[in-house]
Amino acid sequence: MKKLLITLLSLIPLVYSNDIKPxxxxxxxxxxxxxxxxxxxxxxxxxxxxxxxxxxxxxxxxxxxxxxxxxxxxxxxxxxxxxxxxxxxxxxxxxxxxxxxxxxxxxxxxxxxxxxxxxxxxxxxxxxxxxxxxxxxxxxxxxxxxxxxxxxxxxxxxxxxxxxxxxxxxxxxxxxxxxxxxxxxxxxxxxxxxxxxxxxxxxxxxxxxxxxxxxxxxxxxxxxxxxxxxxxxxxxxxxxxxxxxxxxxxxxxxxxxxxxxxxxxxxxxxxxxxxxxxxxxxxxxxxxxxxxxxxxxxxxxxxxxxxxxxxxxxxxxxxxxxxxxxxxxxxxxxxxxxxxxxxxxxxxxxxxxxxxxxxxxxxxxxxxxxxxxxxxxxxxxxxxSQNHVIHRHLFFRDEAVRSGDWKLVVKEHHMTMRKGPLPALYNLKNDVAESNNLIDTHPKVAQYLQSKLDEHLKDLNENSRPMADLNE
Ligand SMILES: [Ca+2]
Ligand SMILES: [Ca+2]
Structure with missing residues (x-):
């Protein structure tokens, strides 16, 4: 009975109607x-x-x-x-x-x-x-x-x-x-x-x-x-x-x-x-x-x-x-x-x-x-449901890109505590600590991520908006 109730409850759509705003x-x-x-x-x-x-x-x-x-x-x-x-x-x-x-x-x-x-x-x-x-x-x-x-x-x-x-x-x-x-x-x-x-x-x-x-x-x-x-x-x-x-x-x-x-x-x-x-x-x-x-x-x-x-x-x-x-x-x-x-x-x-x-x-x-x-x-x-892939890529400034389990790091901030090596490719599924650079064993993955980062930076370059600067 409890199982049936849980099944029925899970069918209630988790959607708000127009008039009830969360x-x-x-x-x-x-x-x-x-x-x-x-x-x-x-x-x-x-x-x-x-x-x-x-x-x-x-x-x-x-x-x-x-x-x-x-x-x-x-x-x-x-x-x-x-x-x-x-x-x-x-x-x-x-x-x-x-x-x-x-x-x-x-x-x-x-x-x-x-x-x-x-x-x-x-x-x-x-x-x-x-x-x-x-x-x-x-x-x-x-x-x-x-x-x-x-x-x-x-x-x-x-x-x-x-x-x-x-x-x-x-x-x-x-x-x-x-x-x-x-x-x-x-x-x-x-x-x-x-x-x-x-x-x-x-x-x-x-x-x-x-x-x-x-x-x-x-x-x-x-x-x-x-x-x-x-x-x-x-x-x-x-x-x-x-x-x-x-x-x-x-x-x-x-x-x-x-x-x-x-x-x-x-x-x-x-x-x-x-x-x-x-x-x-x-x-x-x-x-x-x-x-x-x-x-x-x-x-x-x-x-x-x-x-x-x-x-x-x-x-x-x-x-x-x-x-x-x-x-x-x-x-x-x-x-x-x-x-x-x-x-x-x-x-x-x-x-x-x-x-x-x-x-x-x-x-x-x-x-x-x-x-x-x-x-x-x-x-x-x-x-x-947690099965949807929403982002194929996420970018972090001009420094890094993540896609799936992979992350390419190409630049470091001057405040980085432990530097290098760069560029570096990490598989976060096996190496969440970003300690094992795989760029030599997986050059194609690195190339692909680099191309995505390049595209992103080109897009930012062509399509960006200014901050407010009241000095101008
Ligand atoms: Ca802060
Ligand atoms: Ca505004």
């Missing part, structure tokens, strides 16, 4: 490695709540970002497009007047057209000028540090009337600091040498509401805001881009989580993210939104390995942040949505953050922008 929450952590969730690396930091999400949902073993650095990775996710196609190659610094081009259509803008309530809580890092902030890219609400948590206040930022100042900081002192920073935004040496680096503002909308940010309470506050936003918008569809500052260095955990893991402060930080993710999932269940909400947990790039114990782990993968080796670009990823995804499933197919925009478009019965090239693909078929 909610979307993307939890996009900063610099968390493939080895920093225990469902991917049992020896790593223990993350029981996210592991439970995987048990109730789907674990993606081959889920990638477009590039292993903050702004580039975020731009690709929000636009469904390779970062190099939209001119964003690395990370923006405060006050440089550059960012994601306003003409790019973000997931938030796409969903706003479908009457979604939209919010970004956390790191933005796609431009800090008012015209480049989340409110200009489809988000109704924004609260967070506008760039990395190791950066500094930008000279042009303005303060809200009731802005909070921590420690012995005052409005006057903060404005003096902005004057000191102003001449150095392009060559940042004097700022990095000063005591003012890593003193970052929190923005609400476009204005500073807190300086310097109390980073130890930030993870909790981002999740609190998310839960509040859900409660306020539970009767209409919502999209929340939840982007914690952690575990990017400098690391901060609240008092409740300090010393709670067996992996130092880094472990404590991950434990705190795990705890609040569990709290969010519990809240969705209590509000009976679990059948109609898709939650995706992933990271923007691999661990910053040069920070040692403070830099996290890529588990069995090679290298980390900045590089196109697996440790840089393959992310620990879980999709959760009991109304959309069969419990306890595992997907080994290639997928990427660039697929989220097309996938969400499909799930709400709308189209991706038709007037431009969108590189991502609809991966919603993978939520029902």
């Amino acid at each position: 909610n979307f929450i993307i939890i996009f952590t900063d610099d968390q490695g493939y080895g920093d969730l225990s469902c991917f690396n049992p020896q790593g930091v223990q993350t029981p709540h996210i592991d439970q999400m995987a048990t109730e949902g789907m674990k993606f073993n081959n889920f990638y970002v477009s590039a292993a650095v903050c702004s580039a990775s975020r731009a690709a996710l929000l636009t469904g497009t390779y970062n190099d196609r939209i001119g964003i190659k690395s990370a923006f610094f405060p006050g440089t007047k550059q960012g994601l081009h306003p003409d790019e259509i973000t997931i938030a803008e796409l969903l706003k057209e479908q009457n979604y309530a939209t919010a970004c809580f956390g790191k933005w890092h796609l431009g800090d000028e008012p015209s480049l902030l989340p409110s200009a890219q489809g988000f109704d609400t924004y609260f967070g540090i506008p760039y990395s948590n190791d950066m500094f206040i930008a000279p042009h930022q303005t303060f809200a009337e009731n802005a909070k100042f921590n420690g012995d900081w005052t409005l006057e002192k903060a404005k003096e600091l902005q004057k000191f920073i102003a001449p150095h935004v392009n060559k940042r040496g004097p700022i990095w040498k000063s005591e003012y680096k890593a003193l970052v503002p929190i923005l609400e909308g476009e204005q500073i509401v807190e300086f310097p940010a109390d980073q130890a309470s930030l993870t909790q506050r981002y999740f609190d805001r998310t839960i509040k936003f859900i409660d306020k918008n539970q009767n209409k569809p919502f999209f929340i881009f939840l982007t914690p500052a952690m575990p990017h260095v400098p690391l901060f955990a609240s008092k409740e989580f300090r010393g709670k893991s067996k992996k130092g402060l880094y472990g404590d930080v991950i434990k705190e993210i795990d705890f609040h993710t569990g709290r969010l999932i519990k809240h969705l269940k209590e509000k009976e939104l679990d059948q109609n909400t898709l939650v995706i947990f992933t990271s923007d790039n691999g661990p910053w390995l040069s920070y040692g114990d403070e830099g996290g782990s890529s588990g069995p993968l090679r290298d980390g942040k900045f590089t196109s080796y697996e440790g840089g670009v393959r992310m620990p990823t879980v999709f959760w949505g009991p109304g959309l995804i069969k419990a306890n499933s595992v997907c080994n197919q290639l997928a990427s953050t660039i697929d989220l925009l097309p996938t969400f478009a499909q799930l709400v019965n709308t189209q991706v922008p038709q007037d431009r090239k969108i590189d991502g693909k609809d991966i919603s078929p993978l939520l029902k």
